[in-house]
Amino acid sequence: MAEILVLVGHVAGQVRKPSLELLTLARGLGTPVAVCAGADPGVEALETLGRYGARRIHLVETEELEEYPVGWVQILADMAAETAPEAILLESTPEGKEIAARLAVRLGSGVLTDAVDVRQGPSGPVVTQWAFAAGFTVTSRVTRGVPVIAVKPNAVAPSPAPVEPSISRGGLALDEASLRTRVASRAVRQSTGRPQLTEAEVVVSGGRGLGGAEHFGLVERLADALGGAVGASRAAVDAGWYPHAYQVGQTGVTVSPQLYLAIGISGAIQHRAGMQTSKTIVAVNRDPEAPIFELADHGVVGDLFAVVPQLLDEIARRRD
Structure with missing residues (x-):
């Protein structure tokens, strides 16, 4: 089966629930490949990714993505050129949708955002979206290039399907396009101890x-x-x-x-x-x-x- 690239993002000991949802969807489309970054993701995080079906975990050993997040576009584009995946799945958040749009332009592909379901169809992944403030249900598919699909959190309940993942590692030399956008500062939001609003059940x-x-x-x-x-x-x-x-x-x-x-x-x-x-x-x-x-x-x-x-x-x- 063709690979499905799943952008997990930064991992430091814990995998966020939306990433597990993406892996659950990816299993119905092909062979999930979790793409993450972190110098030391931790054994527990890697085990969690395997428990939810990641056949391969590609770990980018760099800290530069914290400062230059557009580098994710470069990573996913390079991996797509090497493996010709069936689809690329990301979270439908402001950050995820920006990466998805930039990636689709770089790949010459179509992009679908705010997906609430993704199924394998006869001609590739078929995406269900809620449009116009959920007034309409739309079924769409990408007709050109590798489908880049951003999925809304809580679209699917994550379910385990344990496998023993292989782990590949790579570095990152940021190209000119990745260096054009830089995070200048960050402010830590005070934790309330409650789940994030967009991820809460x-x-x-x-x-x-x-x-x-x-x-x-x-x-x-x-x-x-x-x-x-x-x-x-x-x-x-x-x-x-x-x-x-x-x-x-x-x-x-x-x-x-x-x-x-x-x-x-x-x-x-x-x-x-x-x-x-x-x-x-x-x-x-x-x-x-x-x-x-x-x-x-x-x-x-x-x-x-x-x-x-x-x-x-x-x-x-x-x-x-």
Whole structure:
């Protein structure tokens, strides 16, 4: 079977969940090859990649990719020229989509982003995408060159398929194109201990119905009880109740968790565009005419300050 290149990225002891999702999809297309970088990825990380089906792990032994991330384009293009892969899979994040676009141009190939499923078809990989804020489901395929496909996090549940991977190693001499873009500075985001918003299987978002920043603690408690991430509507962010980095919506972060809880969110189209691909949507709002109920799988019409504490008590009771 032809190889499928999977961009895992920087590995330092732990492999992120979206990479395991990509490997799961890659197994249905061909032979997965995990492409990662790091001077010392760690035995546990390499074992994890093998446990999820990476037949080969290509380790780029360099630290330059931290400063020159466009170097990933050079690495993947060189590997594609050597192995003629069936497809190249990346994460559909801002960084992943930039690499995918640059790589497609360099290879003279087609690129598909925001994929939610990838299957092998008679003429190569067939991609399912949600378009126009998930209003339409589109089936697409690349007709020229090596398909470069960026897949949304949480598109598939990662499943193990253990193999004993071979490990290849290589260096990197950055070319002129890779050196044109450089990361000038970084600021470390303070860790909350919760999963990343785009990768979380459970997201609890708060909106205007909370009435103020002081009440977001209720949303945080519910997210922590469910092992999820915290989100916020644009109205809550614009009011200064929660940081912009946690805004879910068309001008914020797009999420697609297994469970999305909208607490005190009316459901404006801007917000719905960022979360309506969630597998199960639960809404709590005291307005029975709130648009969010049109989208919700389960809805509670009531005062969130009464409903959420009851929900927290029930979660605690079931865990005891």
